[in-house]
Amino acid sequence: MTETKDDNDLLDRAIDWVALLRSGRATVGDAERLQRWRALSPAHEAAFRQAARIYRDLGVMGTELERRKVRPFVARRVVTRRALIGGALAASVAGYMVVKPPLELWPSLAEMSADYRTAKGEQLDVALTDNVSLKLNTQTSVAVRGSGINPRIELISGEAAISSRRLVSEPLVVIAADGQIASSAGEVNVRCIDGVVLAVCIQGSITVSHGGRSVELTSGQQIAYSASEPLGKPVPVADPDMLAAWRDKLLVFKDEPLAAVVSEINRYRPGKIVVTSTELGRRLVNGTFHIDKLDDFVAQVRQLYAVKVRALPGGLVLLS
Incomplete structure (x- = not known):
């Protein structure tokens, strides 16, 4: 298929988005704008996925670009933008680089490029x-x-x-x-x-x-x-x-520290719960929670352990 100037312009813009995510300056608003940009058309989404994958493959650029048959001028463009995309090929996990957003408030770059x-x-x-x-x-x-x-x-x-x-x-x-x-x-x-x-x-x-x-x-x-x-x-x-409980939309905990339970609950519940007390985090939890009813979790913890609960903007909840 012949690629057009519009395709190249979209890829350029997608690489700019990747550079912003990699810079550490991205905000929740930036992540939301990126999601809207990706939703403009299938071509926008495809350009973002290509840019994200080129970025992830920088650590093994030679063999991967050849295997994926990425155009040579794309490879050169990626090289020239290394300063924008983050410079060195550090922070690599299994040959891929993963950008972790603060407090996991939006998906990482690798996650957003998933199929x-x-x-x-x-x-x-x-x-x-x-x-x-x-x-x-x-x-x-x-x-x-x-x-x-x-x-x-x-x-x-x-x-x-x-x-x-x-x-x-x-x-x-x-x-x-x-x-x-x-x-x-x-x-x-x-x-x-x-x-x-x-x-x-x-x-x-x-x-x-x-x-x-x-x-x-x-x-x-x-x-x-x-x-x-x-x-x-x-x-x-x-x-x-x-092990199989999650497939029935259940979370089952047996003698698990509250800190570990909260970490798992955070994967399912909107926002983020933070246990600020080490001693509180060690308290053991036994219970079964339905994934669709996790809004009740904070109230249950407050009742069971008489903890202080502080709700902050952005869905952040502090337990102390």
């Missing part, structure tokens, strides 16, 4: 192919590499239950942080939050690879890894019902 993304409290079912399906939990971003019957899935952030019915010789590959999970026939639950990955084999078997090691898991086993923690040994899933 599928859920907002807070939202879940999404995706039939990727005839033999691959995904259920995305709240605040989950997924990119799909390749096309047709042999896709590769990148879990940028969040949590997904992934089912596959593939030939053993052609397993489905899920990339998460700096590792990957391969599954031929079965179901896997993968969670990737702040670069920490937890892979759970629900049915069948999976192979998890990270840091030069590969470990096979069977049904009912889980394993974790991160950039700072090597791949360990598979361990049994302590409570399968708790």
